[in-house]
Amino acid sequence: MSTTTPTTTGTATAAADRPTAPAPSAPRSRRRGENSRAGSLASHAILIVASLAALFPIAWLVFLSLGPDKDDYLHPGRIFGKMTFANYSHVLQETPFFDWLISTLVVSLGTTVLGVLIAATTGYAVSRMRFPGYRKFMWVLLVTQMFPVAVLMVPMYEILSELRLVDSYLGLVLVYCSTAVPYCAWLLKGYFDTIPFEIDEAGRVDGLTPFGTFARLILPLAKPGLAVAAFYSFITAFGEVAFASTFMLSDTKYTFAVGLQSFVSEHDAQRNLMAATAVLVAIPVSAFFYLVQKNLVTGLTAGGTKG
Amino acid sequence: MTVAIDRATGQRRGEPGGRPGPLSRLKQSYQRYWYAYAMIAPVVVVLGVLVLYPLARGLYLTLTNANSLNSARTIGANHIEATYEFIGFDNYADILWGPTSYDRFWSHFIWTIVWTALCVALHYFIGLGLALLLNQKLRGRTFYRLILVLPWAVPTFVTVFGWRFMLADGGVINAGLEALHLPAPLWLEDTFWQRFAAIMVNTWCGVPFMMVSLLGGLQSIDSSLYEAAEMDGASAWQRFRYVTLPGLRSVSSTVVLLGVIWTFNQFAVIFLLFGDTAPEAQILVTWAYYLGFGQQPRDFAQSAAYGILLLAILIVFTSVYRRWLNRDEQQLAI
Numbered sequence: 214m215s216t217t218t219p220t221t222t223g224t225a226t227a228a229a230d231r232p233t234a235p236a237p238s239a240p241r242s243r244r245r246g247e248n249s250r251a252g253s254l255a256s257h258a259i260l261i262v263a264s265l266a267a268l269f270p271i272a273w274l275v276f277l278s279l280g281p282d283k284d285d286y287l288h289p290g291r292i293f294g295k296m297t298f299a300n301y302s303h304v305l306q307e308t309p310f311f312d313w314l315i316s317t318l319v320v321s322l323g324t325t326v327l328g329v330l331i332a333a334t335t336g337y338a339v340s341r342m343r344f345p346g347y348r349k350f351m352w353v354l355l356v357t358q359m360f361p362v363a364v365l366m367v368p369m370y371e372i373l374s375e376l377r378l379v380d381s382y383l384g385l386v387l388v389y390c391s392t393a394v395p396y397c398a399w400l401l402k403g404y405f406d407t408i409p410f411e412i413d414e415a416g417r418v419d420g421l422t423p424f425g426t427f428a429r430l431i432l433p434l435a436k437p438g439l440a441v442a443a444f445y446s447f448i449t450a451f452g453e454v455a456f457a458s459t460f461m462l463s464d465t466k467y468t469f470a471v472g473l474q475s476f477v478s479e480h481d482a483q484r485n486l487m488a489a490t491a492v493l494v495a496i497p498v499s500a501f502f503y504l505v506q507k508n509l510v511t512g513l514t515a516g517g518t519k520g
Numbered sequence: 521m522t523v524a525i526d527r528a529t530g531q532r533r534g535e536p537g538g539r540p541g542p543l544s545r546l547k548q549s550y551q552r553y554w555y556a557y558a559m560i561a562p563v564v565v566v567l568g569v570l571v572l573y574p575l576a577r578g579l580y581l582t583l584t585n586a587n588s589l590n591s592a593r594t595i596g597a598n599h600i601e602a603t604y605e606f607i608g609f610d611n612y613a614d615i616l617w618g619p620t621s622y623d624r625f626w627s628h629f630i631w632t633i634v635w636t637a638l639c640v641a642l643h644y645f646i647g648l649g650l651a652l653l654l655n656q657k658l659r660g661r662t663f664y665r666l667i668l669v670l671p672w673a674v675p676t677f678v679t680v681f682g683w684r685f686m687l688a689d690g691g692v693i694n695a696g697l698e699a700l701h702l703p704a705p706l707w708l709e710d711t712f713w714q715r716f717a718a719i720m721v722n723t724w725c726g727v728p729f730m731m732v733s734l735l736g737g738l739q740s741i742d743s744s745l746y747e748a749a750e751m752d753g754a755s756a757w758q759r760f761r762y763v764t765l766p767g768l769r770s771v772s773s774t775v776v777l778l779g780v781i782w783t784f785n786q787f788a789v790i791f792l793l794f795g796d797t798a799p800e801a802q803i804l805v806t807w808a809y810y811l812g813f814g815q816q817p818r819d820f821a822q823s824a825a826y827g828i829l830l831l832a833i834l835i836v837f838t839s840v841y842r843r844w845l846n847r848d849e850q851q852l853a854i
Contacts, residue, residue: 253656253658253659256653256656256658257658257659259649259650259653260650260653260654260658260661260664260668263650263664263668264664264667264668266724267667267668267670267671267724267728268667268670270671270679270682270683270686270724271670271671271674271679271682273682273685273686273692274678274679274681274682274685277685286685286688286691286692287688287690287691289692289695331562331563331566332562332563334558334559334560334562335559335560335562335563337559338555338556338559338560339560342553342555342556342559344552344553344556344557345549345553350560350564353567354563355838356831356835356838357567357571358781359781359784359785359831359834359835359838360571360785360831361784361785361804361805361808361827361830361831361834362785362787362805362809363804363805363808363809363812363823363824363826363827363830364575364578364824364827364828364830364831365571365574365575365578365827366809366812366813366823366827367578367581367812367820367823367824367827368574368575368577368578368581368824369574370812370813370820371577371581371591371592371820372573372574372577374592374593375592387570388570390566390570391566391567391570391571391574394563394566394567394570395563395567395571398563422555423555423559424555424558424559427559448675451675452675452676452677452788454677454787454788454791454792455787455788455791455809459813469675469677470675470677470788473677473678473681474792484685487681488681488682488685491678491681491682494675494678495674495675495678495679498673498674498675499670499673499674502669502672502673503666503673506669506673
């Protein structure tokens with residue numbers, strides 16, 4: 214993105230304006246990836262604008278959560294004089310916040326554990342073995358990931374109400390597993406693909422069965438991949454809205470995604486409390502996200518872009 | 521016994537030459553593959569019980585007139601048996617070409633296509649631009665990256681509420697627009713602006729994923745290719761066109777497919793942004809949800825039929841997309 218011709222104004226587009234231009238004849242003193250001063254200024258400018266756009270809605274939510282009145286979002290200037298953590302203490306003490314926390318954790322962790330446990334061997338099998346039916350099986354895994362919520366919602370509702378599982382944690386975990394399991398299998402396949410096949414062969418030579426190879430050699434190596442799969446199922450279950458709003462009926466069993474809505478669905482919209490709850494939910498999740506994000510990116514590119 | 525395959529050639533390593541008789545082939549195949557089948561068994565069972573069985577029931581429901589008044593239900597201690605009837609393909613016919621089918625299905629269909637195309641294009645191009653910027657040697661790029669993935673780190677249902685505060689009439693966005701003497705649209709009430717707002721919020725939510733994936737793709741391009749291109753006197757644009765874009769091809773095809781699927785099925789943004797207040801801004805998924813669970817009586821049959829139609833659209837799209845990508849031996853990564 215950097216040319217060193219004197220005519221270039223230095224922005225990325227200036228170079229792009231002359232697609233068939235002959236090679237600049239000026240001697241190159243800079244290496245690729247280093248930018249002219251104007252170019253890097255422009256890059257910084259764009260990145261700063263983008264960062265502000267990324268940051269602002271979150272920052273605004275945090276700011277609004279400090280205003281004590283429910284209509285403060287309409288005249289944010291007034292918040293400055295009366296910033297308080299009252300919303301937070303109210304949310305923690307007088308709303309079912311901790312009930313929601315428990316149900317969210319139960320449902321998300323349940324989905325995560327089940328999803329990763331069930332999917333692990335499958336990910337290994339489809340990474341290492343070509344069995345008859347392999348392509349069809351992969352196609353099924355892919356199709357399952359594009360199920361719109363609407364496809365399974367009605368029949369799931371019917372089945373769960375027959376089993377008396379509506380408004381139960383187990384019911385919601387089972388529903389989430391329908392997406393988490395194929396997703397984890399897919400993601401783990403991508404990760405197992407990155408582990409050298411020679412390790413399997415060495416294990417086989419030493420007399421291990423495929424199960425032994427998987428359990429003793431591959432699984433310990435795959436911990437980062439398992440962590441990514443676990444994180445993804447957790448986050449997916451954590452943030453799911455449609456099934457949770459429909460299948461969880463009693464307000465002590467709401468997950469956060471549903472509980473947050475309950476602040477405004479009533480006649481009087483307690484936006485200040487809602488903002489505070491949103492911040493309380495967002496902080497641990499985002500912190501966790503940043504902790505694992507390095508692995509996340511590797512796992513994602515491994516799972517998403519390798520065959 | 522060995523089942524590992526060589527990924528480059530697709531050939532089984534150490535496969536013996538010659539073809540044995542059918543019986544021993546069967547035995548050999550059993551010995552060779554039982555591990556694989558045993559390993560995928562848990563997922564097959566789960567998919568069968570949790571996906572295929574409900575799907576089959578859903579398919580049957582679409583052929584009935586089931587709604588919340590005639591389905592099996594329990595009121596207090598009384599259990600009422602289901603009384604809905606089999607009506608064949610009437611639901612599909614009604615949705616696709618029945619009276620008012622334009623208002624109920626086709627208008628949402630068109631909007632869903634527009635929504636998906638615009639959102640994915642915005643995701644991709646903004647994500648690519650940011651990834652290119654972050655791929656340079658730039659002071660503070662780790663810092664930028666951390667901030668730019670923030671919309672992805674915070675759960676969607678949280679940020680959408682943040683956006684709702686900002687977009688509300690009298691919220692900070694309109695206050696800002698008024699301060700600049702620009703018209704302040706009714707973001708959450710006027711159909712056009714509802715759609716505009718939905719696309720804006722979804723774009724904001726979806727760019728980080730594209731950016732991170734494309735950045736990963738950019739970093740995996742061999743830098744010697746750039747050096748060679750520069751040696752040959754390629755301009756910046758030419759390097760982008762002939763090195764970067766082909767290098768990103770497999771990542772791009774995957775993330776675009778995922779982006780289309782996710783955006784097409786995006787439920788949370790529209791549902792949480794508008795609730796029931798925006799019939800015209802509902803995409804097919806949220807509309808199907810509304811039919812099945814957002815109104816009284818709940819129309820289970822039509823909702824399920826919408827679901828099946830949506831799935832069919834996605835499957836057709838994915839097949840065509842894969843075929844289109846594979847036209848010159850470019851394998852889609854997934």
